């Protein structure tokens with residue numbers, strides 16, 4: 001990792017009140033660079049070659065902590081495995097049933113007033129999950 005990159009990620013973590021450690025910097029930096037909504041396993045296997053002492057448990061605990069501090073989002077779209085997103089701002093997700101990729105969509109233009117029974121509640125976050133087939137897989141299917 002370049003020094004400038006380490007500095008940027010350190011500042012980023014600090015802005016969420018997170019004390020930067022080598023693992024936290026590496027994992028946060030991975031999440032910022034890879035907007036693919038990786039699983040703990042994906043983060044672990046990508047970082048392992050450069051961080052041989054890293055354990056899967058450390059990755060798991062670190063992302064859990066990043067989520068608690070608001071630096072990262074837990075995405076529950078995939079029943080098989082939790083995914084993580086280093087872009088913790090309101091946006092929606094689409095998962096393709098064929099290639100399993102999770103795509104970012106801009107925040108859904110939903111009017112909360114449209115949801116019956118919600119008036120008495122104070123809404124903090126809205127997660128919208130769409131499932132179906134992505135354009136790439138639609139093209140592939142058409143070619144068969």
Ligand SMILES: [Zn+2]
Nearest residue numbers: 096099134137
């Ligand atoms: Zn697809």
Ligand SMILES: [Zn+2]
Nearest residue numbers: 085091093104
């Ligand atoms: Zn996302």
